[in-house]
Amino acid sequence: MSTTRPAFTPQFMREDGDAAPWTVLRPDGQLEEGARPTLDDAQLREACELMLFSRAFDEKGFSLQRQGRFGTFSPVRGQEASVVGAAVALDPQRDWVVPQYRELPALLRQGLPLEQFMLTFLGDPRGGLAPEGVNVLPIQIGLAAQLPQAVGLAWGLARQGRDAVVLVFCGDGASSEGDFHEACNLAGTLGAPVVFLLQNNGWAISTPRSRQSAAVTLAARAPGYGIPGSLVDGNDLLAVHEVVSDAVGRARAGDGPSLVETLTYRLGDHNTADDARRYQPADELESWAPRDPIARVLAHLRSRDLWDDEHDAAVRARIGRRIDEAVRTVEGVEPPGVDHLFAHVGEELSPRLARQRADLIASVETR
Amino acid sequence: MSTLNMLQAINATLRAELARDERVMVLGQDVGRLGGVFRATDGLLDEFGADRVVDMPLAEAAIVGASIGLAASGLVPVAELQFLGFSHQAFHQIGAQLARMRYRSQGRFPMPVVLRAPFGGGVRTPELHSEALEAQFVQSPGLAVVTPATPADAKGLLQTAVRSSDPVLFCEPLRGYRLVTGEVPDEDCPIPFGRSRVAREGDDVTIVAWSAAVQVAEKAADVLAEEGISVMVLDLRTLVPLDETGLIEAVAATGRCVVVHEAPLSAGFGAEVVATVNDGAFWSLEAPVARVAAPDTPYPPGRIEDLFVPTVARVVAAVRATVKAG
């Protein structure tokens, strides 16, 4: 009874992770065959305005930084659909956003005043305060550190019976950190109501996505953590919204976490201290320009008569006024001082810290 | 001699070490194509190729852990941590692994690994980029902690670091990267670890400092000279190993001492300096040893970092008080 057994081959091959990203809107703004938008007209226009706001703020932030009025700043440029599409899948009243640092419109959607975000980039510690009721954690500079925190937040909210979902952002670079894997793994074991939104923008400063991981897609890691993963066109507002809504719905229904990889592209420098021309191939950059996420939504809205020149001008004027108002407000804020080194370090100032504070104040005064 | 800034000195030294010994390799985030976010490794990829100058995935623990394995395999990794603030992501690989591998393996696996990392404040970076964490590594026995303040010392100490069979944390003052320039010998000039440098002679008081605080001390000394106070500035250059003899002699010579560092006061390396002076120079002291440090608070955002990082004015005030005392 001797049968020859076939030689072993690995059951799970790299190619298994390859899939076409989910799309709803084609680059020309037309719906894919049979696709139906998951946002109604008003929601779509609102989301588009938020994307435009983000783009306008990027420009303002860059110019303020160049004038020395703003600190190092990372624009969202190119990733507006990925951030906004995900954010509008949440209910800001109960759901939470845990950011990396490149997700301003998601924070605004949750209710963070623009002024708070701006204060942070002015180098003022008071920018760290999100008003009570605004469901966001502070922006994160230590890459991937936010991910296990988001799992804990989701776990804790669920344990206390709150009907809340946590949306946590990270980049393709951050997804190489141990904290990323630990967080996904933990979330899977707990069934925590968290959505990992991995924005694959092609780059981590100068390091291309291809050097971060040999995995064909980053979403394909999900089954290894025992959670669903999906790949979506990150420059397609409606596709991102649909996929993230699905993940949020499952999390809300008690079906646990998901990993969503948005395929998008950083249209420019990593931040105001970077010069992407040193490493970003010009032809690659050019190939992404026609896929601009904002142009795509605008084309769609215009084709459905939901946006015209008049509305466009009104929206842009409104955005410009709001940003200018915020700039004036934050630039008028009394500069922070010694007290802001010591405030909020702990619940109480120990006698030793109180003495350090007094010494420092004295040294500033005698100067 | 050439006049170089810190970055140029480091870049030239890395280039020369890569050329000298083909076991040497450079690895880290953005060190290849970009040449490092500060350009410390600029041009090395083109010159030495992608096998020896390696852009790594964004994972500090993997960068340090892999360096341990590379060293065990017989290579000499010089890894860059993009900022010392992100050494925490690798701390278990540094303190619990790299530093004690020679001991754990009873000499079988020495660890010729250099971890280079910019650190220190004053340049309005985003959060977590400026912390002076050097003292945290002093508590990892087996690891040398090197803190050059000048381009010449950066070269000499980096040469020693790369050629050492023990692991070295090489802390580079990012505020001085482009600002601090100086004469650098063109020839080989390795500087042995554990030898402090008298950056400035003086009779009345000794300021002990390292890294960017050395320049703050020197500026304070200029101000104090106008008041007739003669200040010696001692640059420790390496915290581990510590030049106990040089420190004790420098303090005994003036009888007064002020230690300056950027890290928070409590359990900063200044505390170790004071204790060492207490052990070795107590009977020469004419006044208590003073410390000028950051307060025990988180490193703040840019707009108030000048209140946090010790300034020339604070050092001047501390020296005046020390000279008046006793």
Ligand SMILES: Cc1ncc(C[n+]2csc(CCOP(=O)(O)OP(=O)(O)O)c2C)c(N)n1
């Ligand atoms: C733990 C840690 N290591 C290194 C850095 C320095 N750093 C800042 S942003 C960045 C690249 C991040 O890439 P990615 O996660 O893809 O996000 P993106 O900036 O592309 O949005 C690096 C290396 C950091 N902030 N934190």
